[in-house]
Amino acid sequence: xxxxxxxxxxxKGAMMRGIRTTLLKLGSATKVELSETLGISFPTISKxxxxxxxxxxxxxxxxxxxxxxxxxxxxxxxxEYMLGLAIFLEKTETNYTIxxxxxxxxxxxxxxxxxxxxxxxxxxRCIEGLLARFPKICSIAIGVPGSVDHGRVFYIPGYxxxxxxxxxxxxxxxxxxxxxxxxDMNAAxxxxxxxxxMKEKQSLIYLYxxxxxxxxxxxxxxxxxxxxxxxxxxxxxxxxxxERNFREALEKEGESKKxxxxxxxEVDAVSRLVASFTAMINPHTIxxxxxxxxxxxxxxxxxxxxxxxxxxxxxxLIVSDWKKDYLFGLQHLGLNLMLS
Amino acid sequence: xxxxxxxxxxxKGAMMRGIRTTLLKLGSATKVELSETLGISFPTISKxxxxxxxxxxxxxxxxxxxxxxxxxxxxxxxxEYMLGLAIFLEKTETNYTIxxxxxxxxxxxxxxxxxxxxxxxxxxRCIEGLLARFPKICSIAIGVPGSVDHGRVFYIPGYxxxxxxxxxxxxxxxxxxxxxxxxDMNAAxxxxxxxxxMKEKQSLIYLYxxxxxxxxxxxxxxxxxxxxxxxxxxxxxxxxxxERNFREALEKEGESKKxxxxxxxEVDAVSRLVASFTAMINPHTIxxxxxxxxxxxxxxxxxxxxxxxxxxxxxxLIVSDWKKDYLFGLQHLGLNLMLS
DNA sequence: ATCAATTATTAAAGAAGTTTAATAAGTCTT
DNA sequence: AAGACTTATTAAACTTCTTTAATAATTGAT
Numbered sequence: 001x002x003x004x005x006x007x008x009x010x011x012k013g014a015m016m017r018g019i020r021t022t023l024l025k026l027g028s029a030t031k032v033e034l035s036e037t038l039g040i041s042f043p044t045i046s047k048x049x050x051x052x053x054x055x056x057x058x059x060x061x062x063x064x065x066x067x068x069x070x071x072x073x074x075x076x077x078x079x080e081y082m083l084g085l086a087i088f089l090e091k092t093e094t095n096y097t098i099x100x101x102x103x104x105x106x107x108x109x110x111x112x113x114x115x116x117x118x119x120x121x122x123x124x125r126c127i128e129g130l131l132a133r134f135p136k137i138c139s140i141a142i143g144v145p146g147s148v149d150h151g152r153v154f155y156i157p158g159y160x161x162x163x164x165x166x167x168x169x170x171x172x173x174x175x176x177x178x179x180x181x182x183x184d185m186n187a188a189x190x191x192x193x194x195x196x197x198m199k200e201k202q203s204l205i206y207l208y209x210x211x212x213x214x215x216x217x218x219x220x221x222x223x224x225x226x227x228x229x230x231x232x233x234x235x236x237x238x239x240x241x242x243e244r245n246f247r248e249a250l251e252k253e254g255e256s257k258k259x260x261x262x263x264x265x266e267v268d269a270v271s272r273l274v275a276s277f278t279a280m281i282n283p284h285t286i287x288x289x290x291x292x293x294x295x296x297x298x299x300x301x302x303x304x305x306x307x308x309x310x311x312x313x314x315x316x317l318i319v320s321d322w323k324k325d326y327l328f329g330l331q332h333l334g335l336n337l338m339l340s
Numbered sequence: 341x342x343x344x345x346x347x348x349x350x351x352k353g354a355m356m357r358g359i360r361t362t363l364l365k366l367g368s369a370t371k372v373e374l375s376e377t378l379g380i381s382f383p384t385i386s387k388x389x390x391x392x393x394x395x396x397x398x399x400x401x402x403x404x405x406x407x408x409x410x411x412x413x414x415x416x417x418x419x420e421y422m423l424g425l426a427i428f429l430e431k432t433e434t435n436y437t438i439x440x441x442x443x444x445x446x447x448x449x450x451x452x453x454x455x456x457x458x459x460x461x462x463x464x465r466c467i468e469g470l471l472a473r474f475p476k477i478c479s480i481a482i483g484v485p486g487s488v489d490h491g492r493v494f495y496i497p498g499y500x501x502x503x504x505x506x507x508x509x510x511x512x513x514x515x516x517x518x519x520x521x522x523x524d525m526n527a528a529x530x531x532x533x534x535x536x537x538m539k540e541k542q543s544l545i546y547l548y549x550x551x552x553x554x555x556x557x558x559x560x561x562x563x564x565x566x567x568x569x570x571x572x573x574x575x576x577x578x579x580x581x582x583e584r585n586f587r588e589a590l591e592k593e594g595e596s597k598k599x600x601x602x603x604x605x606e607v608d609a610v611s612r613l614v615a616s617f618t619a620m621i622n623p624h625t626i627x628x629x630x631x632x633x634x635x636x637x638x639x640x641x642x643x644x645x646x647x648x649x650x651x652x653x654x655x656x657l658i659v660s661d662w663k664k665d666y667l668f669g670l671q672h673l674g675l676n677l678m679l680s
Numbered sequence: 681a682t683c684a685a686t687t688a689t690t691a692a693a694g695a696a697g698t699t700t701a702a703t704a705a706g707t708c709t710t
Numbered sequence: 711a712a713g714a715c716t717t718a719t720t721a722a723a724c725t726t727c728t729t730t731a732a733t734a735a736t737t738g739a740t
């Protein structure tokens with residue numbers, strides 16, 4: 001029954017967070033700039049800033065050119081003050097990145113797939129080792145190919161050792177570092193959203209054709225859509241034709257499930273899916289994986305879907321680098337955790 | 341570039357709002373109860389409460405039974421302190437309700453459809469008259485059968501006098517009362533959501549078959565979905581069959597466009613739509629209009645859609661009173677406006 | 681009936697951010 | 711090079727909410 005109401009106790013944390021994020025967003029700032037963008041009075045900014053400077057969290061970058069009077073001090077956030085760890089677990093391998101607050105990578109690495117391990121020891125030891133070598137790690141973001149509910153891995157076919165396991169709680173207790181766990185496609189759509197210059201509160205669909213058939217990561221109004229039973233984005237099941245759903249339309253007998261996005265059949269199926277999304281949630285953008293489709297394919301889709309929907313309502317179609325977006329999404333989640 | 345950060349200046353307003361809403365939600369409360377549910381200290385609650393009591397906004401209901409010590413004073417919100425006006429413009433008529441803070445109707449009324457008027461004078465005079473008779477009206481919520489963007493009527497086929505008109509701005513300037521304008525289906529889905537006991541952040545679809553073909557009001561994670569070009573919910577266009585989209589599947593040659601939801605053709609079309617929604621956004625509930633479908637129809641839909649999607653992921657199917665939900669949604673929007 | 685125990689309310693002290701005024705540091709002009 | 715002007719920073723007074731202590735009202739037991 002607790003209402004979420006801004007109480008002065010929580011103000012300090014909010015202010016620190018505000019200072020951190022605006023300083024990182026702007027790259028550098030003077031006290032006046034911070035005060036104005038945050039709507040907090042100059043003396044308060046001053047107090048927090050000097051405290052954070054003495055902690056080493058903030059650095060003095062130098063003096064501004066004068067605009068007629070005393071030169072203002074310009075501060076930057078110390079990007080090395082905190083580090084984040086992003087790990088993504090895939091079928092065949094496990095990748096990780098150590099990154100600083102401006103998203104620069106400090107170390108990338110690859111390990112045996114921990115999903116093959118029947119227990120979690122491989123992953124645990126991997127994290128343990130990294131934390132020992134980089135004691136400044138202040139957040140861990142883990143991406144998994146399965147459904148996640150508040151840090152608990154909910155449904156992850158093929159990797160039963162993680163099924164119904166509270167990954168977040170387990171590692172937070174173990175390492176005393178905040179942890180966030182997210183589904184791979186959700187992380188990717190988040191990453192794409194926050195990469196492209198912060199056009200707020202968009203609706204996006206990230207389409208992919210994975211090993212287990214096609215799927216989608218869905219964001220509506222800037223929020224990840226998980227659905228009632230974590231089934232959202234399972235577009236395989238959309239009934240597009242009299243006798244076939246999306247997955248059946250793409251599958252050809254005898255061929256591998258890995259799709260080749262090229263032929264007319266695929267074009268029509270995907271354009272119907274695009275039309276369906278448009279008529280239902282009218283997203284801003286639909287994103288395809290760079291390694292799965294060609295630009296020419298997108299043009300065909302755009303033309304074909306216009307047969308179903310007036311073209312002014314159709315989304316922008318874009319190809320993007322899935323792995324980059326995924327990584328960026330995990331970094332973003334980790335950064336959010338760190339800066340709070 | 342202004343960040344939204346909790347600053348002490350905005351605290352007073354937030355507290356008043358908190359007191360109002362919890363007092364209305366709980367029906368009545370003591371100072372301690374308010375302090376605990378809001379997380380605000382007792383003396384602060386006390387100060388605001390005595391101020392609001394002297395204004396007449398809050399009433400003393402009496403004393404609690406003693407729990408062993410001094411008896412606590414119990415306060416209630418004065419539901420008559422502020423009134424709200426909800427108007428919904430329909431093709432053939434215009435309905436309005438004056439309601440108080442607990443949602444009780446003070447006066448219901450009906451007028452000629454102002455949409456038939458080539459200008460807005462009929463509506464303006466109607467509001468003017470009501471404001472004169474009920475000076476306590478503190479908010480106006482207007483429902484329109486068209487797309488709305490921040491109070492501006494964006495797309496309203498058939499009523500060109502409202503096309504691209506800033507209804508909210510116009511009446512706020514004219515009457516100095518906060519105004520909110522919302523699309524009819526969006527208001528209905530909002531109303532349904534807030535009626536059923538506040539299970540937070542759900543995803544809902546409100547399906548209807550209006551005069552201009554079927555459509556839907558869509559809520560995802562508790563937010564209304566408007567989409568890139570305000571096209572969301574135009575489910576007519578969903579391509580469900582080889583040769584027909586949803587609307588075409590429902591239309592029979594020579595018959596009126598008003599649907600009869602009964603036959604097998606309709607059952608299959610709607611269950612395909614349900615399946616599509618489930619595979620895309622996996623909503624908690626899909627709501628049908630009570631006067632458009634029978635309970636038996638819902639059972640058929642549930643059975644038929646299970647052919648497309650594993651049934652554990654399917655949404656709950658419900659019939660509801662559209663007009664009630666619509667009205668309740670408008671009231672909710674108006675109340676939100678008043679209590680801030 | 682009176683006193684101890686319990687609980688609501690009020691009052692005073694403390695903490696934190698804002699506003700306003702004062703001071704320090706630098707620029708530009710003559 | 712000195713003084714007037716502009717701007718950043720610091721200091722002090724003020725507002726507001728919280729915490730802690732004190733007081734008032736009520737109940738139950740002796």
